[in-house]
Amino acid sequence: MRTVDAGGLILPSPGPGPEAGMPGAVSVASARAGIGRWWRRFARSRGAVFGLTVFLAMVALAALADVVAPHDPLAQGVGPPLEGPSRAHWAGTDSFGRDILSRIIHGARIALLVGILSVLMSLVVGVTLGLIAGYYGGVLDALVMRVMDGLFAFPVIFLAIATMAIMGFGVTNVIVAVAVGFVPPFARVTRGDVLAVKEEPYIEAARLAGVRNLTIIFRHVLPNVLAPIIVQGALYVSGAILTEAGLSFLGLGPPPPTPVWGSMIAEGRNFIVMAPHVSTIPGIALTLTVVGLNLFGDGLRDTLDPRLRR
Amino acid sequence: MTPGGREPRDAPAREIILDVRDLTVEFRAEDGWLRAVDGVSFAVRQGEIVGLVGESGAGKSLTSEAILGLIRCPPGRITGEVYFRGRDLLALGESALAEIRGKDIAMIFQNPTASLNPVFRIGDQILEAMALHLREPRRTLRGRVVEILTRVGIPSAAARARDYPHQFSGGMAQRVMIGIGMSCVPSLLIADEPTTALDVTIQAQILALIRRLAREMGVAVLLVSHDLGIISQMCHRVLVMYAGRIVEEAPIATIFGSPTHPYTRGLMACLPGLDGRGRLEVIAGTMPGLTAIPPGCRFHPRCPLAEARCAAEEPKLRPAGAGTTHLAACHLVGA
Numbered sequence: 001m002r003t004v005d006a007g008g009l010i011l012p013s014p015g016p017g018p019e020a021g022m023p024g025a026v027s028v029a030s031a032r033a034g035i036g037r038w039w040r041r042f043a044r045s046r047g048a049v050f051g052l053t054v055f056l057a058m059v060a061l062a063a064l065a066d067v068v069a070p071h072d073p074l075a076q077g078v079g080p081p082l083e084g085p086s087r088a089h090w091a092g093t094d095s096f097g098r099d100i101l102s103r104i105i106h107g108a109r110i111a112l113l114v115g116i117l118s119v120l121m122s123l124v125v126g127v128t129l130g131l132i133a134g135y136y137g138g139v140l141d142a143l144v145m146r147v148m149d150g151l152f153a154f155p156v157i158f159l160a161i162a163t164m165a166i167m168g169f170g171v172t173n174v175i176v177a178v179a180v181g182f183v184p185p186f187a188r189v190t191r192g193d194v195l196a197v198k199e200e201p202y203i204e205a206a207r208l209a210g211v212r213n214l215t216i217i218f219r220h221v222l223p224n225v226l227a228p229i230i231v232q233g234a235l236y237v238s239g240a241i242l243t244e245a246g247l248s249f250l251g252l253g254p255p256p257p258t259p260v261w262g263s264m265i266a267e268g269r270n271f272i273v274m275a276p277h278v279s280t281i282p283g284i285a286l287t288l289t290v291v292g293l294n295l296f297g298d299g300l301r302d303t304l305d306p307r308l309r310r
Numbered sequence: 311m312t313p314g315g316r317e318p319r320d321a322p323a324r325e326i327i328l329d330v331r332d333l334t335v336e337f338r339a340e341d342g343w344l345r346a347v348d349g350v351s352f353a354v355r356q357g358e359i360v361g362l363v364g365e366s367g368a369g370k371s372l373t374s375e376a377i378l379g380l381i382r383c384p385p386g387r388i389t390g391e392v393y394f395r396g397r398d399l400l401a402l403g404e405s406a407l408a409e410i411r412g413k414d415i416a417m418i419f420q421n422p423t424a425s426l427n428p429v430f431r432i433g434d435q436i437l438e439a440m441a442l443h444l445r446e447p448r449r450t451l452r453g454r455v456v457e458i459l460t461r462v463g464i465p466s467a468a469a470r471a472r473d474y475p476h477q478f479s480g481g482m483a484q485r486v487m488i489g490i491g492m493s494c495v496p497s498l499l500i501a502d503e504p505t506t507a508l509d510v511t512i513q514a515q516i517l518a519l520i521r522r523l524a525r526e527m528g529v530a531v532l533l534v535s536h537d538l539g540i541i542s543q544m545c546h547r548v549l550v551m552y553a554g555r556i557v558e559e560a561p562i563a564t565i566f567g568s569p570t571h572p573y574t575r576g577l578m579a580c581l582p583g584l585d586g587r588g589r590l591e592v593i594a595g596t597m598p599g600l601t602a603i604p605p606g607c608r609f610h611p612r613c614p615l616a617e618a619r620c621a622a623e624e625p626k627l628r629p630a631g632a633g634t635t636h637l638a639a640c641h642l643v644g645a
Contacts, residue, residue, distance in 0.1 A: 202424060204380070204425070205425040206427070208378065208380070208416070223427075
């Protein structure tokens with residue numbers, strides 16, 4: 001988005017002007033104040049703050065995996081196989097004697113990567129479809145939305161499995177596969193909001209100013225429907241991570257020996273009685289992440305979505 | 311209001327900017343077409359302010375929307391001709407229209423705050439309107455944003471350009487809309503109830519602003535309103551609409567001095583005088599809906615003077631006596 005000040009034309013007002021007492025006259029600081037207000041509302045919810053903390057910790061772990069992880073996640077025999085948590089290996093070792101904690105930390109990288117990128121991908125595709133369907137309406141709308149309804153009929157994991165079956169393995173393919181299932185909800189939410197926004201007088205005014213349809217869609221309509229979409233995106237990241245874990249649990253994720261939470265849980269199944277930590281500890285990591293992201297997303301929704309604002 | 315407004319007289323014969331001929335707007339209904347605007351013809355000259363008055367549902371807004379091609383067809387159907395500086399707008403494609411809208415014809419609406427996009431700064435919205443039509447570098451245009459805001463009377467324009475629409479009052483937002491409308495120096499401004507949502511004091515300021523800019527820039531104005539007070543302050547000429555048709559057209563002095571059509575006379579009688587004496591008149595009945603337009607003269611069921619032929623024969627808009635600029639559609643007038 002452009003800003004007026006980029007050209008250096010509009011200087012910050014030198015001080016309170018003659019109308020400073022009027023409501024709405026203070027403006028320069030209002031954006032910053034808005035973020036502050038948002039944070040105070042957000043911080044009121046303990047769950048949301050916990051969620052944000054977990055999310056930030058995840059991002060930090062993923063970013064610094066090479067530094068933080070005590071061992072090479074691929075190295076076998078760094079300890080005795082199937083050993084429970086100990087001082088040397090905090091999360092124990094798996095059947096190949098690999099350090100589980102290191103694998104979880106490196107697995108966070110893939111989980112986040114897949115979670116965020118696939119949601120971004122489905123957001124871009126879904127929102128574009130929703131914008132076009134909602135704005136133009138008619139046959140185009142019916143066509144796009146019926147296809148979306150069709151996709152909606154299938155569980156996300158089913159669509160992901162089907163996509164993986166067509167495209168084959170690999171992290172990129174996992175991202176696409178997970179994204180497919182999340183396109184319909186984005187398209188639907190966007191379309192609904194577009195239907196409302198396109199009737200607003202300012203859209204009519206833009207048309208009257210001679211703005212062309214595509215410009216109206218992306219420049220005037222999109223920013224006005226974005227807030228609920230962003231919130232939804234945040235909520236879907238956890239769903240995408242869960243879907244990715246499900247895929248790799250079923251052996252459809254990135255191929256071994258890549259450290260992925262889903263396949264780590266799957267591998268541990270064979271030793272669930274003898275060495276329960278092999279499955280449960282990655283499971284706890286996954287649960288914590290998903291719960292944290294959901295709480296964070298809920299907090300975002302409660303504070304950002306205008307429809308829920310009290 | 312300012313004394314300057316109290317001298318509405320005929321505009322000198324200048325270039326005809328807008329020439330509407332036999333404009334008809336219909337909408338598809340379950341059984342056939344409903345005619346909301348029926349054979350409307352009028353012209354607006356350069357620098358002239360023409361008022362379009364009538365009750366709600368008379369077709370005023372539809373007429374102005376049809377001129378700009380804002381009515382979706384289907385379900386609508388528009389016939390007739392709308393010549394804007396010699397080009398028939400109804401025959402133009404969407405992209406040719408987009409070039410004219412905002413640049414040569416600007417429009418402002420009833421609800422100014424809602425007409426500004428809530429997520430962009432005011433300055434950016436003015437800038438965008440200009441960047442769309444003027445082939446000039448953004449840097450030059452930026453400089454003009456503040457100039458425009460100052461010109462439409464916004465205090466501390468430079469600071470206010472960074473504000474968002476919700477920080478503007480209705481009157482201020484309408485000033486911005488006028489600024490946007492005038493930014494590309496159009497030849498026609500269509501103002502659809504521009505002050506209906508505003509306080510009376512603000513209303514006077516906004517009208518004065520429109521009048522001043524129109525005079526300075528030589529812009530023709532089509533002012534749509536249901537308020538005869540506003541019309542009398544602003545316009546050179548008035549078109550009175552009733553149930554989709556123009557029933558009377560006259561220079562302002564004539565229409566207020568000697569209205570001829572019974573409907574116009576009824577409207578005048580409905581205006582409360584400031585002296586507080588005399589009973590307020592009302593026109594009996596209501597305007598007919600589109601599905602129940604009476605035969606003959608559309609006003610005859612409510613007309614105190616109606617005769618037998620009023621119910622049988624639809625009167626044409628024709629000169630009311632010797633003065634050729636005064637037209638009325640009534641059997642009892644003229645000839």
